[in-house]
Amino acid sequence: MNTSSYSLPYPRKRLSRFFIRAFFRLILRILFRIDIKGKENFPSKGPLLVVGNHTGAMEVVLLNSFSPWQMEMLSAADMPAEKITEKINSLYGSIPLHRGSYDRAALSKALDVLKQDGFIGIFPEGGIWEESRQKALPGISWLSYRSGAPILPIGFNNTVGAMSAGLKFKRPLLMMNVGQVLPAAEIPEGLAKKIYFQEHATHIMDAVYSLVPSEEIAPDPEIINERFEMEINLTDSAGHTIVIPPKLQFKHPTQLAKLLHRPAVLDIFLVNLQLPVTPLLSLMKKSSLNNLIIALESILSYLEKENPYLLTYRFGVREGLEMQEGIKELLKILEWCSRSNHQIAAIPVRRYYSPSEDREIIQREQELYQPWM
Numbered sequence: 230m231n232t233s234s235y236s237l238p239y240p241r242k243r244l245s246r247f248f249i250r251a252f253f254r255l256i257l258r259i260l261f262r263i264d265i266k267g268k269e270n271f272p273s274k275g276p277l278l279v280v281g282n283h284t285g286a287m288e289v290v291l292l293n294s295f296s297p298w299q300m301e302m303l304s305a306a307d308m309p310a311e312k313i314t315e316k317i318n319s320l321y322g323s324i325p326l327h328r329g330s331y332d333r334a335a336l337s338k339a340l341d342v343l344k345q346d347g348f349i350g351i352f353p354e355g356g357i358w359e360e361s362r363q364k365a366l367p368g369i370s371w372l373s374y375r376s377g378a379p380i381l382p383i384g385f386n387n388t389v390g391a392m393s394a395g396l397k398f399k400r401p402l403l404m405m406n407v408g409q410v411l412p413a414a415e416i417p418e419g420l421a422k423k424i425y426f427q428e429h430a431t432h433i434m435d436a437v438y439s440l441v442p443s444e445e446i447a448p449d450p451e452i453i454n455e456r457f458e459m460e461i462n463l464t465d466s467a468g469h470t471i472v473i474p475p476k477l478q479f480k481h482p483t484q485l486a487k488l489l490h491r492p493a494v495l496d497i498f499l500v501n502l503q504l505p506v507t508p509l510l511s512l513m514k515k516s517s518l519n520n521l522i523i524a525l526e527s528i529l530s531y532l533e534k535e536n537p538y539l540l541t542y543r544f545g546v547r548e549g550l551e552m553q554e555g556i557k558e559l560l561k562i563l564e565w566c567s568r569s570n571h572q573i574a575a576i577p578v579r580r581y582y583s584p585s586e587d588r589e590i591i592q593r594e595q596e597l598y599q600p601w602m
Contacts, residue, residue, distance in 0.1 A: 237338040239347035240299045242322050249321050255295040257403065260395035261287075263295075267440075271297050276343040276378035277410075280369055282437050283352035285316040285388035286314070290451045291405050292350055292383065293321070301342045302350045303331030303335065324349075327538050336372070343376035353430055365434040367426035374426070380433055382408040384440025406440040455581040457486035459559075460593070462574040463566070471571065477562050483546055485555025486577035492596050494543060498528055512576055513594050521575075525560040529553070 240246075279300065281288055293300050304323035324342075326335040339349050341412040353369040373380055386404035394401040411433065416425045418518060438446065459482035463471045479485075488494065489509065498506045504527040508516035532539060532553055541549030559575060566573045 235341040235345060236334075237301075237324065237341050238393070239301065239342045239345040244297070245320055246299055246322075249317070250294050250299075253290055257294060257295065258402065260398065261391070261403045262400050263291075264402060264404045265295055265407070266405070268295070268297070270407045270409055271381065272379075272410060275346040275348050277348050277378055278343070278369060278373055278376075278378050278380045279348060279383060280380055280433055281350075281351045281383040281385055282434070282441060283354055284385070285391055285529075287391045287403055288385045288390040289350075291385065291403055295405065296348070296350075298348045300348050300350045301339070303339060314521070327542075333513055336368070339372055340376055343372070343378045349378070353434060363438045365427075365430040367423075367430045369433060370414045370426040370429040373429075374416065377413045379413050380411040382411065382433060382436040382440060384408070384437050386442065386445040406447070408436060409495070411436060440547050445547070448591050451584050453582040453584060455579070457483050457490065457580070458578045459483075459486045460574075460576040461562075464572045466570045473562060474565070477565055479558050479562075481555035481558060484551040485559060486579065487544075487548075488540070488552045488555070489577035490579045490592070490595060494540075495595075497539070498531070498601060502531060504528065510597075511595055515574070518563055518573070522560065522563050522567065525556055525563070529556055529560070 241304065247584075275298070279292065279296070281292060289302065298454060302323040303326045305326065306320060308468075324335050324338045326332050340351055349372070351369055351372075353365040354369075369380070372378065384404075384406040386402060388403065391401045414426070414429050416422055459479060461473065461479075463473065465471050473479075489512065492510070495506065495510055498504045499510065504519070504524070506524045506527060508520045509524045539549075540552050543549065544552060563573065565571075576593050577595065579590075581590055581592075582588070583590050
């Protein structure tokens with residue numbers, strides 16, 4: 230097959246991928262207990278879209294190591310990876326996808342791989358943010374419809390923390406259950422594409438989760454009527470309480486408080502990007518105004534200059550942009566306090582009703598992120 234007319238040849242990086250796959254098959258069997266069922270359900274040839282659930286780091290490694298064919302993965306270009314993940318990805322290669330926008334280049338590459346009877350791996354829930362089941366993104370159905378590629382569902386057990394446990398030689402279980410191939414997406418007459426793609430993607434993920442043992446599916450958190458606010462206390466140099474000037478009043482306090490109570494997102498800035506954001510992770514502890522200002526400036530610089538899609542992908546365009554505006558508003562307040570020699574306590578408050586406790590929870594202390602690896 231002549232691959233010169235395609236935006237991405239398939240297969241590629243044959244030698245490096247051969248050794249990477251062989252290396253990880255060996256290491257995984259040493260550090261983990263591996264349980265793979267239904268491997269015979271992999272078809273003998275493509276095109277094929279391989280779909281799985283995603284809770285930790287190890288699903289990607291397991292899938293690429295033990296699938297019978299070389300896989301092209303759609304990876305998150307809008308979420309910066311840890312250094313080790315970034316290094317492995319640069320050696321193995323993937324198709325980077327900006328999920329907060331319509332990434333025509335990435336989708337074209339994926340379609341070209343499928344046109345060459347290739348295998349595309351994708352996790353339609355859209356990344357690792359929560360342990361419970363998330364809404365499936367419809368891109369998988371669009372790719373299947375445009376390419377005519379069938380879909381292979383795979384269910385993985387909950388692998389949160391598996392990497393850390395494996396490196397401590399605790400040999401945790403890694404489970405991969407391969408299901409039956411599903412036919413390619415085909416829009417029924419009279420049904421809108423957008424509606425069908427979302428329904429079809431949900432149906433695919435239902436098939437995936439039917440392959441995950443029920444005890445391995447993290448339950449949905451018991452949270453009702455969740456809401457957020459910023460609690461701001463200002464004092465002057467004499468210790469007297471003052472108010473924020475009208476021109477500096479918050480317009481997006483709710484969205485900012487929500488962001489500050491999302492440890493998985495804040496961890497990206499701290500660990501993956503190594504930005505100086507530690508003061509923002511625990512605002513109950515007093516930090517210097519200068520350190521808080523530096524933390525907010527570093528986030529804004531990254532969002533504006535390098536990755537404008539990070540928050541809009543995770544929270545939606547409107548809410549993501551409002552969170553960014555909330556960061557700017559808090560920065561202006563802090564800069565005013567610094568110039569005026571004022572003190573400020575800015576606490577994000579989270580409120581929700583807990584059915585199990587039958588009461589409203591008021592949370593001021595920010596949670597720490599539990600490592601997903």
